[in-house]
Amino acid sequence: MTRIVRILLLGLIPLTSAATEYPATLGWHHILTISTPLSGKIRQIKVAPGETFKQGALLVSLDRRPYQAALKRSQSELQRLEASLKDAERELNRAKALFERTVLSTTDLQAAELAFNTQQAEYDLAQAKLTQAEIDLEYSQMRAPFSGIVLEQLAQPGEVIVNQCQITPILRIAPIQTLVVRAQISMSQRSRLKPGESLVAVIHNKRYEGKIEKIAVLPQITPGGSNKYQLDVELPFSDALLPLMGNKGTIEIP
Known part of the structure; x- marks a missing residue:
């Protein structure tokens, strides 16, 4: 039983x-290190360890004046070369018209083509430099790629960072x-x-x-x-x- x-x-x-x-x-x-490929002087660090932030918030700013000046120089150079390129294009069109009427020699036409191609190359190079100047100005401010928290501050405002052989870390953050x-x-x-x-x-x-x-x-x-x-x-x-x-x-x- x-x-x-x-x-x-x-x-x-x-x-x-x-x-x-x-x-x-x-x-x-994951943990992300905030840094910049630029060299310059840290103007401001907007957050402190333990502080939370929203995506897109400004975290670090370098002294932007050198990059703003470089951007203005690039813009002025591009405008100058744009005018020169238009002149070279007009000269090339005139040379082609004269060549078709057998008034201009082949050598002179080739010289006009070479002058235009040279101006075009210089213009393209100036345009690339302007793009780089715009990127550098953007990189002078480091914004949050996500909402997160500051874990560690590795640099100080006023410190000059030289990013040639090695990138200098500024902040460590986490989502x-x-x-x-x-x-x-x-x-x-x-x-x-x-x-x-x-x-x-x-x-x-x-x-x-x-x-x-x-x-x-x-x-x-x-x-x-x-x-x-x-x-x-x-x-x-x-x-x-x-x-x-x-x-x-x-x-x-x-």
């Missing part, structure tokens, strides 16, 4: 599968639309998971539901010699998580 009761009781207990907890770390989705919990999982777990699936992360004794963003294709060899694959679980942004960046937690995998 006792054995029958035990069997009946076991039949009433629902079967549950315990989730496996994998050690994980809460981190930024805050989403955060990422990263863990190392085994090959067997990797084969069962797919990007987009929901998983639960436990950070500071609180549970957060997220979605698998990606799973590494290539393994990392652990000190013990086993292969592990990095699992990235994306979490929605929460102000409560910001002070916990870098903290350890777990990811629950059914």
Whole structure:
């Protein structure tokens, strides 16, 4: 009788599968270094470490006067060469007309063509320099490529940066639309998971539901010699998580 009761009781207990907890770390989705290919003097840094900003916000500005002057010089040079090019074109058209009437020699026609081609090349070069001057002026202001937070300031206003052999970093920023919990999982777990699936992360004794963003294709060899694959679980942004960046937690995998 006792054995029958035990069997009946076991039949009433629902079967549950315990989730496996994998050690994980809460981190930024990615970190971006703000810099510029230009050399110049930093005029202003508009944000400070820990400060958040919106996409498109001005973060850093160089002294723009040298680049504004270069742009004006390029514009003036292009206007001058445009007038010279029109003169050369008129001379070429006149030479062609005279040549057709056998009034002008082949040598003179070729000289007019050469003069026009030379002016055209100089005009094209000046146009390229103007485009570069416009790009340089744009690069003298560094704007936020996304909404995020400033992690670190690496330069100061008034500092002169020389970006010839190596780019000088100015700020390190990270997006805050989403955060990422990263863990190392085994090959067997990797084969069962797919990007987009929901998983639960436990950070500071609180549970957060997220979605698998990606799973590494290539393994990392652990000190013990086993292969592990990095699992990235994306979490929605929460102000409560910001002070916990870098903290350890777990990811629950059914």
